[in-house]
Amino acid sequence: MSPADTGASTTVGARLPASPDSPTDSRMAPGGPGYRRMSLALFLAGVATFALLYSTQALLPLISGEFGVAAGEASWTVAAATGGLALFVLPMSALSERYGRRTVMTASLAVAVAVGVLVPFAPSIGALVVLRAVQGAALAGLPASATAYLAEEVRPRALVTAIGLFVAGNSVGGMSGRVITGWVAQEWGWRVAVGVIGALAVACAVAFRLLLPAPRHFTPGSLRPRVLLGTVRDHLANPLLRRLYAIGALFMTVFGGVYTVIGYRLTEQPFGLPQGVVGSIFLVYLVGTVSASTAGRLVGRLGRRGALYLAGGTTAAGLLLSLGDRLALVLLGLVLITAGFFAGHAVASSAVSRTATTGRAQASALYQSAYYVGSSAGSTVGALAFHSGGWAGTVGVGLLAVLGVVGITLCGTRAARVAARREPVPAH
Known part of the structure; x- marks a missing residue:
């Protein structure tokens, strides 16, 4: 039976014990040395990543x-950042295989923060989009390297929880970035608001570098293109990984579309909310913090596919509720959308790390690339759907994406049943 079947995680060349979670396992575990520092460091990295990546979303x-541009054009300030990340996450993951996870994560945050200093001074929408694309490309070193670091340094049974905490940091960063920018922009404009987020990211980056323990189970790999392409080809040939990549992209299509457009909807009638209040709507992200951090327990009770069904159903219910004209219904819909999305994302991303037995950084990078392609597509298509069909158009796009998640998960369920029937019955 392979490590993927048993739930164990291994990395070629890493100094890992033969028996995962044994008393001699030197990897980190809850309550053990370094685990709390590591969790806080990656939590802060997640905060900085999402705060920077989506810093313009509430300000559209x-x-x-x-x-003087329409919603579709303004949405490119979000889509360019997530698109830059999607394009560069695989090359950055290759650099992390050669130079180390912590080194690449630190460099990525440093460059992204430096670009963040320039963003408030963008003289045109074109310049702003270009700067945001560069910022997204710089941030590409964070997601895949972080999940690979966790897969190498954390015991397998604690992996879903550890990745859930990193995803929870994403939700806090996304929330704080939008809430802070909403209120600051209401008083001093969007440029000052983006500058404040840059300062927050600087603080998170410094704390991250000081707190993150040095890796103990990392062995440098090769940067040869043939080796990298071979690893990518092997991952894409794995049906389970392909399904997980598609699920991540579809979940993010829903989320990107909803949160790109929600500001427009709430500032228009019948709501007519001021910018500061619209920014505070993103406090709903706290729900995502909880759902992501509890994803491990959800998988323990329902299994991976059961957790994905629940996440998809919750997201769909939220989309339908958000169609109402009452603010309370819209808020409840956003709560369910956020809870379903973050739970589904945590389950899918941790499953990638557990499934890949070699080239784990590349496996995570492919997931992150698909995930942020979904974000860019959701931001752009969701905005176009809103322009042509109002909020119902955006919801329609989201429901189609959720239907895709359910369909792919059903395919996985059927494949698992077929595989179980083919397993030989042990002789007695």
Whole structure:
């Protein structure tokens, strides 16, 4: 039976014990040395990543007003950042295989923060989009390297929880970035608001570097293109990994579309909310913090596919509720969408790390690439759907994506049943 079947995680060349979770296992575990520092460090990295990546999302109506552009054009300030990340996450994961996870994560945060200093001074929508694309490309070193670091340094039974905490940091970063920018922009404009997020990211980056324990189970790999392409080809040939990549992309399509457009909907009638209040709507992200951090227990009770069904159903219910014209219904819908998305993302991303037995950084990078392609697609298509069909158009796009998640998970369930029937019955 392979490590993927048993739930164990291995990395070629890593100094890992033959028996995972044994008393001699030198990897980190809850309550053990370094685990709390590691968890806080990666939590802060997640905060900085999402705060920077989506720093303009809650400000799109103001950006549209200043530059005189429609929602579809303004949404490119989000789509360019996530698209840059999607394009560069695989090359950055290759660098992390050669130079180390912690080194690449530190460099990525440093460059992204430096670009963040320039973003508030963008003279045009075109310049702003270019800077955001560069910032997204810089941040590409974080997601895949972080999950690979966790897979190498954390015991397998604690892996889902550890990755869930990193994803929870993403949710806090996304929430704080949008809430802070909403209130700051209401008083001093979107440029000052983006600058404040840059300062927050600087603090998180410094704390991350000081707190993150040095890796103990990392062995440098090769940067040869043939080796990298071979690893990528092997991952893409794995049906389970392909399904997980598609699920991550589809979940993020829903999330990217909803949160790109929600600011426009809430500032328009019948709601007419001011910018600060619209920014506070993103406090709903706290629900994602909880659902992501409890994903491990959810998988323990329902199994991976059961957890994905629940996450998809919760997201769909939230989309349908958000169609109502009452603010309470919209808020409840956002709560369910957020809870379902973050739970589904945590389950799928941790399953990638457990499934890949070699080239784990590349496996995670492919997931992150698909995930952020979904974000870019959701931001752009969701905005276009809103322009042509209102909020119902955006919800329609989201429901189609959720239907895709359910369909892919059903395919996985059927494949698992077929494989179980083919297993030989042990002789007695």
